[in-house]
Amino acid sequence: MSMYYTEEHEWILVDGQDAAIGITAHAAEQLGDVVFVEVGEVGSAITKGKTFGTIESVKAASDIFAPVDGEITAVNDAIADNPALVNESPEGEGWLCRVRLANPAQLQGLMDKSAYDQFVG
Amino acid sequence: MLPLHQELGGKLVDFAGWSLPVQYPAGIAAEHRQCRERAALFDVSHMGQLVLRGPDVASRLERLVPSGIASLAPGRARYTVFTNADGGVLDDLIVTNAGDHLFLVVNASMRAQDLAHLRAGLPEIEVIELADQALLAVQGPAAAAVLQPLAPAAAALRFMTSSTMAVAGIDCRVARLGYTGEDGFEISCPAAAAVDLARRLLADPKVAPAGLGARDSLRLEAGLCLYGHELDPLTSPIEAELGWIVPAARQARGDFPGAARILAELRDGPARRLVGLRPEGRALARDGTEIRTTAGEVTGKVTSGGFGPTIDGPVSLGYVRAADAAPGTALDLVVRDKARPAQVVPLPFVPHRYRR
Numbered sequence: 001m002s003m004y005y006t007e008e009h010e011w012i013l014v015d016g017q018d019a020a021i022g023i024t025a026h027a028a029e030q031l032g033d034v035v036f037v038e039v040g041e042v043g044s045a046i047t048k049g050k051t052f053g054t055i056e057s058v059k060a061a062s063d064i065f066a067p068v069d070g071e072i073t074a075v076n077d078a079i080a081d082n083p084a085l086v087n088e089s090p091e092g093e094g095w096l097c098r099v100r101l102a103n104p105a106q107l108q109g110l111m112d113k114s115a116y117d118q119f120v121g
Numbered sequence: 122m123l124p125l126h127q128e129l130g131g132k133l134v135d136f137a138g139w140s141l142p143v144q145y146p147a148g149i150a151a152e153h154r155q156c157r158e159r160a161a162l163f164d165v166s167h168m169g170q171l172v173l174r175g176p177d178v179a180s181r182l183e184r185l186v187p188s189g190i191a192s193l194a195p196g197r198a199r200y201t202v203f204t205n206a207d208g209g210v211l212d213d214l215i216v217t218n219a220g221d222h223l224f225l226v227v228n229a230s231m232r233a234q235d236l237a238h239l240r241a242g243l244p245e246i247e248v249i250e251l252a253d254q255a256l257l258a259v260q261g262p263a264a265a266a267v268l269q270p271l272a273p274a275a276a277a278l279r280f281m282t283s284s285t286m287a288v289a290g291i292d293c294r295v296a297r298l299g300y301t302g303e304d305g306f307e308i309s310c311p312a313a314a315a316v317d318l319a320r321r322l323l324a325d326p327k328v329a330p331a332g333l334g335a336r337d338s339l340r341l342e343a344g345l346c347l348y349g350h351e352l353d354p355l356t357s358p359i360e361a362e363l364g365w366i367v368p369a370a371r372q373a374r375g376d377f378p379g380a381a382r383i384l385a386e387l388r389d390g391p392a393r394r395l396v397g398l399r400p401e402g403r404a405l406a407r408d409g410t411e412i413r414t415t416a417g418e419v420t421g422k423v424t425s426g427g428f429g430p431t432i433d434g435p436v437s438l439g440y441v442r443a444a445d446a447a448p449g450t451a452l453d454l455v456v457r458d459k460a461r462p463a464q465v466v467p468l469p470f471v472p473h474r475y476r477r
Binding site for chain 1: 143144148149150151334338403404405407427428430435457
């Protein structure tokens, strides 16, 4: 399994053709208290660079951008009931959705952990 | 106050020419709960503080507002609005009878316009801006206990009364009112002493600093209007459910700007009304969200909306056609192109806990 990061502060944990997507600890910290998350439905397509959901904190609403092309295979029901999970465990239990990758080659353009840490300074 | 906000870790934003903290490290939700459960300290020094002085100043100010000002007893404070000739709202404000003068607190962003409006409308009255006064708000159920050791006289104040007194040895004007729905005080003090006073207040373990973010979520849950959102020059105080600020005597005289519209709306009801809305799900319906009937007809727009930490869910304020304004009415809020069910509910969302 490999973890990749985007400039839009999402992470994607890849296991073969399958992946989980979430927002980074840095993003969760910046957003503050998350109170609502909405991503596309299971079976819907996501397109790299396009928004496929919204994450709302007490402060503001932010778009969630797809790190890759793919199809949503699961959404995290736990955060629908308890959006604070995104703050408590952004890179763990606070995952947003799972996807089936359409084009794994797209992962090449993403950052690894050390590159992302450098990116956010 | 800026160095103190920075020392406390405040996230600063520019607002009406001021650099103000949106939040401190605790975060908006924690600061909000701090205010509902104990006490929060807000720096609201950006608000305009004005002194009006001159012959018959109280009755003369009635030329610009629809409330009773001449009837205001010394030491009493009253919420009112400046109306325009069309019955719209130019700003909302608190007027205090300070004995030999009136003390006004107006919105930061409207200060310049209000000063010009007052000077043009009341040429015989001296209008002084207290640019060197800071304003600190201590709000929450523990606010009175926090002030007790620093200003014992504050305990004698009741809701919407005000008095000059020493707070921690600093000459201040203390009013028992606020913008959170909780018991609390607003303390006007010399700007040079504000940091000292803030530190004395923060030294009490019952107090924590809170920023503009919590101030907004608290006033939203309390159903209190924010100028530029619920109130503007096209909106009448009657539409905003502020009919209570126009007493019978002023209605009978009808001698305030926009009286024709305001009296007609008091008599016949306004075409649209401010309502509280509770979305059914957890999606927030923010300012600008379209409001539809369940039949799909547009009935209005959300003017303020967000997450209510005490409600633990989304809350919105908005204007709808009068026919759709009754509590219990089912409406739809169109968030990200999707109609989402909501219900009209009585305001406030969270009961006020003023010390009357």
